[in-house]
Amino acid sequence: MTQEYSVEAILLTVRDCGTADRMVTLFSRQYGKIAAVAFGARRPKSSFAGCLQPFSHVDLLLVRNRGGECIRQCEIIRGHRKLREELPRMVYTALVAEIVTELWPEHQPDPEVFELLLDVLSALEERNPRVAAIAAAWQLLALAGFAPEYRRCVACGSGVSLPAHFNIGAGGVMCPACGGSQASFTEGQADLLTKFLTLDFRNPGRFTVNAAALADLEKLLGQCLVYHLEKELKTWNFIRRFERPGTG
Incomplete structure (x- = not known):
């Protein structure tokens, strides 16, 4: 039938x-x-x-x-032709597409994800594709149920002063009393992550991004994706070579 x-x-x-x-x-x-x-x-x-x-x-x-x-x-x-004709835009759009492909099962309606994708594709055409893709990836992780906690300790719930240790397996920052000894997650990263998680892609406005905080959040994003997917995305490997030409 x-x-x-x-x-x-x-x-x-x-x-x-x-x-x-x-x-x-x-x-x-x-x-x-x-x-x-x-x-x-x-x-x-x-x-x-x-x-x-x-x-x-x-x-x-x-x-x-x-x-x-x-x-x-x-x-x-x-058609979003520009996303296929300019290499940086194509690579970062492919990253967003692969994240959705890997995180969502088939035949599970999610209108919020669909609307986000529509707006993200437009942003990837017109704005900095790296910034747009990383922001979109964090929002997709949150929609998939993996929103990070970075203001309170994921173990005891107490407020955390940054910098603090970010435990990927636990889903966020930990205070020193709960084993958070390596203080690597900074206030700059937290501010940028808040901006990314709350960004309205339909009306993103203009804002500046600290290069160091962006690089740190991108690295953390890659680690979170590997943890939740139990593998590294194919696009992620390409992006690392793309961002550092001449490396092996």
Whole structure:
């Protein structure tokens, strides 16, 4: 038995499969993450030509059967072409897409994540892509249930004076009495993290970012992602090489 249905979606990843097909991972407003095949999408005369591009905002007609979902029609709402043509924007957008792909299970609707992605894609096109991606990643971690605690000790609940030890496994800072001996999380990081977690991507305004605090938060973000996903993201490895050209 087949079921035909329409979705509004953001294409997270698009890869070749088979001899002429494409496998698409998308995040839809109505049903969350979905993996679907576009049969014949790589053929020269395919109706999907130029349509199924990563990071595009689209309307799709899907068909569900015993073998899974397949894409029957695709109409572009906003292509976000700039995110695929400029390497820094492409890399950091791919990071956001991979985080969503890894953190959210299939067919779990989450309209808040969908709306955030729409706004983040626009910010990645127009603003500093590194700052936008790191801020988005922290917000996604929070939406996935991994919001960090950095004003109170995660062990005893007492207020913590920064700098303090950040225990990734425990989910936040620890006071000296609870074993927080390595005071590496600073007030500058806390201020920037607050800014990132509360940033309205639809109306981000203009603000300055301390380079050292940004680098520290990016490093901490990578460590948190590895802990929660139990692996390192493919995009993260590329970003480290991209940010430090000439290193092995």
